[in-house]
Amino acid sequence: MSQAGQWTATVMARRDTGDYAVVTLSAGTDTSTARPGQFVSVKVAGPDSALLLRRAMWIGEATASGREGGTIEVVADLREPGGAWLAAQPQSARVDVIGPLGRPFSLPRDPTTCLLIGFETATAALVKLAEDLVSRGCRVRFLLLGQNVAYGALTARRFSSEIMDSSGRITSPRDATLSQLDDSVEVVYSAGTTEQLQPVGQILMGKGVAHQAAVETPLVCGSRTCTLCALPVRGRDGVTRMVRACTEGPVFQGDFVRWDDLGTVPGDCLGASEEIR
Amino acid sequence: MSQAGQWTATVMARRDTGDYAVVTLSAGTDTSTARPGQFVSVKVAGPDSALLLRRAMWIGEATASGREGGTIEVVADLREPGGAWLAAQPQSARVDVIGPLGRPFSLPRDPTTCLLIGFETATAALVKLAEDLVSRGCRVRFLLLGQNVAYGALTARRFSSEIMDSSGRITSPRDATLSQLDDSVEVVYSAGTTEQLQPVGQILMGKGVAHQAAVETPLVCGSRTCTLCALPVRGRDGVTRMVRACTEGPVFQGDFVRWDDLGTVPGDCLGASEEIR
Amino acid sequence: MTEDVVLAGQRFANRVFAAAGCAGTGRELPAQANLAGLGAVITRSITPEARAGLAAPRIAETPSGLINALGLPGPGIEGFLADELPWLVDHGAAVIVSIAAEQAADYARLAQRLRQVEGVIAVEINLSNPVTESGRLPAAMDAGLAGGIVHAVRRNTAAGTPVFAKLSGDTTDIVSVARACVGAGADGVSLINAVRGMGIDAATGKPALGAWTGGLSGPAIKPIALRAVWEVHAALPDLPIIASGGVRTGTDAAEMMMAGASAVSVGTALLSDPTAGIRVREELAGIAARREGGLQGLLGCAHQEVTA
Amino acid sequence: MTEDVVLAGQRFANRVFAAAGCAGTGRELPAQANLAGLGAVITRSITPEARAGLAAPRIAETPSGLINALGLPGPGIEGFLADELPWLVDHGAAVIVSIAAEQAADYARLAQRLRQVEGVIAVEINLSNPVTESGRLPAAMDAGLAGGIVHAVRRNTAAGTPVFAKLSGDTTDIVSVARACVGAGADGVSLINAVRGMGIDAATGKPALGAWTGGLSGPAIKPIALRAVWEVHAALPDLPIIASGGVRTGTDAAEMMMAGASAVSVGTALLSDPTAGIRVREELAGIAARREGGLQGLLGCAHQEVTA
Ligand SMILES: Cc1cc2nc3c(=O)[nH]c(=O)nc-3n(C[C@H](O)[C@H](O)[C@H](O)COP(=O)(O)OP(=O)(O)OC[C@H]3O[C@@H](n4cnc5c(N)ncnc54)[C@H](O)[C@@H]3O)c2cc1C
Ligand SMILES: Cc1cc2nc3c(=O)[nH]c(=O)nc-3n(C[C@H](O)[C@H](O)[C@H](O)COP(=O)(O)OP(=O)(O)OC[C@H]3O[C@@H](n4cnc5c(N)ncnc54)[C@H](O)[C@@H]3O)c2cc1C
Ligand SMILES: Cc1cc2nc3c(=O)[nH]c(=O)nc-3n(C[C@H](O)[C@H](O)[C@H](O)COP(=O)(O)O)c2cc1C
Ligand SMILES: Cc1cc2nc3c(=O)[nH]c(=O)nc-3n(C[C@H](O)[C@H](O)[C@H](O)COP(=O)(O)O)c2cc1C
Ligand code: FES
Ligand code: FES
Secondary structure, eight states: OOSOEEEEEEEEEEEEETTEEEEEEEOSSOOTTOOTTOEEEEEOSOTTBSOOSEEEEEOOOEEEEETTEEEEEEEEETTSHHHHHHHHSOTTOEEEEEEEESBOOOOOSSOOEEEEEEEGGGGGGGHHHHHHHHHTTOEEEEEEESSOOHHHHHHHHHHOSEEEEOTTTOSOHHHHHHHHOOTTEEEEEEEEEHHHHHHHHHHHTTSSSEEEEEEEOOOSSSSSSSOTTEEEEEOTTSOEEEEETTTTOBEEEGGGBOGGGTTSOOTTBTTOOTTOO | OOSOEEEEEEEEEEEEETTEEEEEEEOSSOOTTOOTTOEEEEEOSOTTBSOOSEEEEEOOOEEEEETTEEEEEEEEETTSHHHHHHHHSOTTOEEEEEEEESBOOOOOSSOOEEEEEEEGGGGGGGHHHHHHHHHTTOEEEEEEESSOOHHHHHHHHHHOSEEEEOTTTOSOHHHHHHHHOOTTEEEEEEEEEHHHHHHHHHHHTTSSSEEEEEEEOOOSSSSSSSOTTEEEEEOTTSOEEEEETTTTOBEEEGGGBOGGGTTSOOTTBTTOOTTOO | OOOOEEETTEEESOSEEEOTTTSTTSTTSOGGGOGGGSSEEEOOOBOSSOBOOOOSOOEEEETTEEEEOOOOOBOHHHHIIIIIHHHHHHTTOOEEEEEOOSSHHHHHHHHHHHTTOTTEEEEEEEOOSBOGGGTSOBGGGOHHHHHHHHHHHHHTSOTTSOEEEEEOTTSSOHHHHHHHHHHTTOSEEEEOOOEEEEOEETTTTEESSTTSEEEEESGGGHHHHHHHHHHHHHHOTTSOEEEOSSOOSHHHHHHHHHHTOSEEEEOHHHHHOTTHHHHHHHHHHHHHHTSTTHHHHHTTHHHHHHHO | OOOOEEETTEEESOSEEEOTTTSTTSTTSOGGGOGGGSSEEEOOOBOSSOBOOOOSOOEEEETTEEEEOOOOOBOHHHHIIIIIHHHHHHTTOOEEEEEOOSSHHHHHHHHHHHTTOTTEEEEEEEOOSBOGGGTSOBGGGOHHHHHHHHHHHHHTSOTTSOEEEEEOTTSSOHHHHHHHHHHTTOSEEEEOOOEEEEOEETTTTEESSTTSEEEEESGGGHHHHHHHHHHHHHHOTTSOEEEOSSOOSHHHHHHHHHHTOSEEEEOHHHHHOTTHHHHHHHHHHHHHHTSTTHHHHHTTHHHHHHHO
16 A cells, blocks of 8 residues: 555444544555555445545554554544545445555654644544654644544544643634744644644744644545645745645645635736736 | 325345345335335435435335334335345335325226236236235236246245246247237236337237236326326327326226327327427 | 515515426325425416427436426416416415416417416516527527517516516526516526436437437536526626526525525425425525524625625 | 547547546556546646636535536646646557637647647647637637637648537537537537536535636536537537547446447546546447447437437
8 A cells, every 4th residue: 555556445444433433444455654644535435426526534543454454544524425425334345445645744853842733533644643753752742623633632642641632722723833832842743624724834934843734625636637636835946836735745844835825826826817816 | 104105114124036126115104005006106315316316116015014014015126226226225224215106906896817917027016916816806817027027926926826927938028918818818917117018008909808007107206296207098088198107007097008109299199289209 | 584585576485486397286296295385386387278298208317417308298378277276376385387388479478368367476487498489499598589578478467476587507698698588577587497408328329308308407407507596696686586406405595595596496306305395495494594694694695705 | 349430530549538637637647547548638728828727616516516617727838748748648648639728819829839749639629718809708608709719720730630629518509609610620529518507605605616606517417418419410410529528437428429429538537536538438348349330330329210
């Protein structure tokens, strides 16, 4: 599973956590090579379905081998038609999966203190990350935001005693982020939808802390074909381009994302014309 | 279940016979009042399905009471998307059903010899009929046509020793029908699609044998709303009308159906204009 | 929250109607369908004379849709008035009569015949029927033809009875057709009729419908209906719109209202679920109750967000 | 059975193509997609200058369909020729270049630039882009505009390179637009582009797409595409038609051919399954092999049955 491919997964198990279900898929091969921040793209319905498109899912826990080769866990939102379909598949149902996809998080060369910020299901993207960071001697601190972070919280507790979750205590993602940013934090890792990450990205911009953001955007083909996942990102050359989250992301350096301009094509973007809002 | 209604059935069991599956549905109420020749209309998919329409299914065996009230059996064609969906439902799945629908077969007042001709899944429509006929002292003879008549054959063997099935021996439905028509036969009951019954209806026309035909036609609403099920039938007044199979049928007197003109609106039909093919 | 609404001077108990041809003439529906609980029942299109309809097959299923070519079967206006309308009225339905003919003069005669008939609260003009004036193009495809028919119907309809023109979503420019209808006296528009489509049966190599081509309806066309409602509401914001095209849930109905519809009608969904109309009405009321501004607040709100 | 076919003088290895914009420029696809195994790859529409595209969201799912409003993002013709085309050619793809612009003169310039470029076996004119001449109506909606652009492109394209005009299924009269294109020199037509549609997000009360309206594609529109193919083939039986609109299986492809298409292109299906093109090709060949007359025998056969 180290290279992206299309494979048939088998549903091994499902357990529910709030509005989400954790679904274990067996891959038939070694899945431990999937890197933190990568995702799979799941065909969420059969031939008679009115749902045409695949759904992206963060890779949570991944094991090297189980009863049927390696397994991965994904966290499916039961309130969405795609997630509900996946969760409803009985044990040993077969599911068409493409992955692992996308550029993963990069890890710091030297041990340091990292703040991991996760929203809702996207906390799943932090699970392998925390494991890898801790195994490199990093200290990890967690900020878990949203109603349904139980899956991420489980990992958090394994790797960190510094966990803040949002059960009622937090006024805004912005304030919560600020409250966790003391001098020891050198790297922030975040994961969530573009809307969720916007205030986090904005507050961190120019703060001198490295920020890597794993973004959920509308994502259709997962293979650089459709350009439907594009968001405005500044390049090292200073030029803003509409960049595909599925292949150049989903992990971006936070300081390069045009957080204020998400959902638009900024006027100074390469190829933008004035007519575009 | 004696009056048409909309109810939620529970899938009790499935057993396969060739390209068909026999599905047992529990109705929660007494189902023994369903009459031979009636059918149910089954919603064959969930909210995310691309299949919008209900599927009609003949009522096969119907029991007065089982573990969860009465049950009915339907025979679902696995090669069709609707039948395949129904058959794929796991035990205790819930299915939306409307029925029993349609005008049933009428039974002869006096004991007589009856020929029952069934095609494919439509043989299911003959199951309760045979039982009722035999209990009234009639003699029943079976002609089972098609690849998959196992369900009907089971019943046939219970009620008759005169069974002819089509496994390779029969040249045409027309010849087969003729071969079974000796002087003792006073009533013919047939069940099948309009295409299947056409040669049977044509050959019996004017032969002086009573013929009741239960026809499968495209059938959408099942409730006289959409007129999509209409076929040309001559009335007692001699006037041909486009008549709705779902409510004025599915059982018709064979001599009144315009067998030669199926699929058309005959020029002498009430309301036909010359422009209509 | 009140569910009732006044459209073009006529009061309706609520905003969810049965679309033309999809509740039949009503009598066929099981009791659960509860016609009296709908804002209105739009009849199938009534023609001058009785019609047998087109050859079979009249229908085929398509992905999330349905194509049909019925050919407007029915008893004709006299049969309808004698038999079907009284039954609908007796059962408490608020009846909008849909009319269809092959030339403007016949539309006018139908309207004339409906004048003063007890229980007809509005007239809907089905403009998707081919008309002889055009070489058999549906009038809804041509602003001039459509306007001419609307004019003829409006002139022959009682002043207090609103006239709705039912348009097509697959015309090049629906706004210009809508403008022509309003100019000719239409009090509102119904958007959209089934979209021209076709099926081929690959097994036989023949067209799936006896009439070859037919109308595509159901959830498949909802995006087309939303676009039509959006465009017409943007151009003519005060015009009452009755939206149809794939409405199956209260959410679908809310989307139509947000795009600019004053009322919605449920068509294809009624064929597989006779209670769909009542369910949509309840779900829509629930959605409106959870937002500020109630049902009226939904109307066209997607435009406000965009222009703000 | 041979799968190859000559359309407008150009030989294609088989009749199943990748539709414009749905195989990207090719390089993005996993190896399984096997571009060289398709009859042709139609590129996304190439514009005179680089374009960033429209604001997000650019897509929404609909029942059995997809609405998108991308705004033709891409590197522009020079970037395409420098970078993307060579890659496609290297990987064995037979490339049809789709072009789009806002006025006839720019279409002409694009055609001129493609002249003599190695590896371009045909040009497809995307006429669904709004053009400035019309007050921003897509040219495909107007026979005159469409003909003007086709004429400009044909004049500037090498004689041996066929030009296909890509039309819309939601225009009032597609046959008259097709006739105008043929009159202006089109060697064939591609039917149909995505249908104008819209989504509303009921949760937010806003349009689902950043650009408000967009193109509806996928199985939902297959009946509309079949109708368009049927009508154009009936009117212009010798005109090569490349059909697209909801093709997902070999059966869908066979239906398109029966209605009158010479080739089919697979669009939306490629987005969720990059191997869909090859699978459709194999399934179509299988269907043809089980019938007399092979693939060519499928072409327009539904008309023969009807007129016989
Ligand atoms: C990299 C990535 C990882 C993700 N991981 C998870 C996960 O672990 N668990 C989970 O429940 N969900 C995850 N999502 C979101 C998930 O893919 C679905 O989009 C989401 O669950 C909504 O599902 P839906 O059935 O309502 O589809 P819709 O939101 O209606 O989407 C239908 C289609 O459009 C695309 N799309 C449209 N809008 C969006 C949007 N705003 N965001 C994403 N896709 C959109 C979808 O990918 C899909 O192909 C992830 C998304 C991305 C991009
Ligand atoms: C009275 C009656 C009893 C039936 N009993 C059985 C049964 O016991 N077992 C069984 O497997 N099938 C039965 N059928 C046929 C069944 O309802 C389905 O139409 C058939 O299985 C084909 O299924 P499909 O999923 O391919 O649907 P399609 O044939 O694609 O049909 C989709 C929709 O269109 C309607 N339709 C279109 N064409 C036809 C047609 N030629 N005949 C019927 N409906 C059409 C269907 O009712 C359905 O609503 C019966 C039909 C009728 C009318
Ligand atoms: C079976 C059937 C019959 C119809 N009959 C009529 C009709 O008589 N007159 C009319 O104007 N529209 C008729 N329509 C169109 C519907 O009223 C409706 O406008 C269209 O189907 C789109 O809505 P829907 O997707 O909810 O069905 C009919 C549609 C169907 C499916
Ligand atoms: C994501 C996407 C991008 C598309 N880009 C183009 C394009 O650049 N040029 C064009 O002519 N058509 C474009 N189309 C239309 C397709 O080529 C095709 O004609 C249409 O989607 C109908 O086919 P389908 O239902 O198989 O997708 C695009 C469609 C989609 C879904
Ligand atoms: S999801 Fe298609 S290009 Fe990124
Ligand atoms: S199936 Fe609708 S009227 Fe008979």
